Amino acid sequence: MPSCFKLSAAFLLTATCFILTAVVHSQEQMTTCDSDPFHVHRLTCDEGVITVDEALYGRSDSMVCSEGRSPQEVANTQCAQEGTLRTMSALCNGKKSCEVNTGAFRNPDPCDGTFKYLATNFSCTPTLILIACEDSLAELFCGPQLVLLIHGADYGRRDRTTCTFERPRAQIQNTECLGPSEVVATMCDGKNNCVIPATNGVFGDPCRGTYKYLEVAYTCECYVSWRDTKSGSWYMETVDRILEEHAATDDLNMPSCFKLSAAFLLTATCFILTAVVHSQERMTTCDSDPFGVHRLTCDVGVITVDEALYGRSDSMVCSEGRSPQELANTQCAQEGTLRTISAICNGKKSCEVNTAAFRNPDPCDGTYKYLSTNYTCSDTLILIACEESVAELFCDPGYVIAVYGADYGRRDQTTCTFERPPAQIQNTECLGPSEVVATMCDGKNNCVIPATNGVFGDPCRGTYKYLEVAYSCECK
Incomplete structure (x- = not known):
């Protein structure tokens, strides 16, 4: 290969942003078979927050969730509950994880006699979420030459699972008191790091007697220092702004190209990837x-x-x-x-x-x-699929799955619990390791594993279980 590449400033900045964007955006899918009155459909993002792209309750494929079903139950592939996308978006958009009971979509029945499932395609956007429990310090910081951009901040409580460990029950019941605040944006926007006390003194008290938390959605924006060769002045701008104002017309007063060896380019790329993950x-x-x-x-x-x-x-x-x-x-x-x-x-x-x-x-x-x-x-990536869901592991082109560990059972009373009977989530000491996922998925670009007793056995009868997989995507 040529000993060097000649890259314009605009191209280099574009390539860098493309690498960062490729890392922090991902497409995910979750499918839950509706074979139980209390089945939980769980969406989660390893990075960023959920944006629901497509959602179906019904059936569009005769093979999905077909195990043990008669041909008549899987024949209708034109079955769809109206409003499923709207409901899933309202419940899950903007959250790191959400749980929905499939029972929310059953009435009216969109196709009587057909065995249905809930399938959601969603994106994980690059927004970062920081949660600081009341009386903690929310410490936001970015890497070198990156600054904070606050997309939103709320103080209060929206659920009974966040910041609840050993709290009195009465202090976590009110889940409708989380209100937006401009305080974080005012104090932190444009800074490399920022510390905000999650206290009533800073945000006021939206719900007295409730133990609250601060939830901040933010990104770290890339700023580049450059010198105008005509005026001699130094400037600091975001990559997006530089590209928008200068790349199209190529009027940026910078050297017309950079000479980068292949080794340097690869090293820089690896550094960017490492910095992100x-x-x-x-x-x-x-x-x-x-x-x-x-x-x-x-x-x-x-x-x-x-x-x-x-x-x-x-x-x-x-x-x-x-x-x-x-x-x-x-x-x-x-x-x-x-x-x-x-x-x-x-x-x-x-x-x-x-x-x-x-x-x-x-x-x-x-x-x-x-x-x-x-x-x-x-x-390391973590994927959790509730019982009777399908765990779908996949990597970008050129990468393959390396499974570090997989457990099937239950280790807590918060995961995959939405509207489950209390008796089915009490046993938190039944999560056991399994080699099944590694055997089936290692070395593949993508892999689908049903989270069922039929695949993993039943480590705790009567308990509603889930599959937890730790894996990474390795270069081929």
């Missing part, structure tokens, strides 16, 4: 509430805890309304905090810990303490 995160929760919840979450991949502190190492953190004496000791640390947080959170997409777990024995009596965790989001 690995991220450093931080969460700090002030210990001002007997039931304070510390929540860690990854948009991409799973959590690896790097550092954790319960105590105080900084006199300014969580200092609002505290006396100098309560902040003076900055050498306070509870032994074993890193070990405890790692055991609870490592390998999960999100986890919640109550600050009360670290209070006894008190590491520094009289000092006002906080729980702070630095963690990495690795590039």
Whole structure:
């Protein structure tokens, strides 16, 4: 190949943005067979938030969800419930994950006698979501030469699962109090990093007596520094703005091309990809509430805890309304905090810990303490398919699936639980490993696995289960 490429500034910027866009956009699909009155249809994004593109409740294919069904039950492939797309969009758009019961679409029956399923095609947009439980600090930050752009922020509560670990039931019942706020955009737009306390003092109290959280949707925008060779002035603009204003007319006063070796171009590409799929995160929760919840979450991949502190190492953190004496000791640390947080959170997409777990024995009596965790989001992907759904693993062209692990059963009372009877979600100690997924999917570009007892056996009869798969996409 030629020893170098000559790339215009516009082309290089376009290519860089294309790489970033290709990584953060993905097309997903979920299908749930409607064979149970309480079946749960779960959509989730590893990165960004859900945008529903197509949705069908009925039947358009005689092979989908056909196991054990008579020819008459799968013959009608022109069956569709009116309004399914509208309903799914209203329930799921803009969320990282959502769960819908198939029962919501049964009445009126669109085709009596036909065995139906709920199928949704959706996109994961590049918007990032940060959730900070009440009395935590929302810490938003971007990589070098990237700045924050806030798409939306809400403070309050929209569900009974977020920021609920060991909270009193009465404090999480009101799920209609999440209201938008311009505070985050005002304080953070255009900055490389920003810290916002998730408190009533900053956002007001939309629902007294309810334990709240701050939910922020944002992106990191690429800014490029460049020098006008005529005036000698330096400018800083987004890539989109540069391309929009200059690329079409090629009037940008920059060198007309860059000479890049093939090796350099590949290295730069790998660096961009690595920067996207690995991220450093931080969460700090002030210990001002007997039931304070510390929540860690990854948009991409799973959590690896790097550092954790319960105590105080900084006199300014969580200092609002505290006396100098309560902040003076900055050498306070509870032994074993890193070990405890790692055991609870490592390998999960999100986890919640109550600050009360670290209070006894008190590491520094009289000092006002906080729980702070630095963690990495690795590039391992997690796919969860509720029982009787179909797990669809796939990679971009040129990549193949590498399965790190798969479990079938149940490990918590929040996943795949929407409108399920309580008795079916109580057993949280039945999730067992399985080699089936690796055997069937390793080395393939895409793979479909039914999340059923017929494939994995039944590790806990009477419990509604799910399949959890950790995998990555490797170069061929």
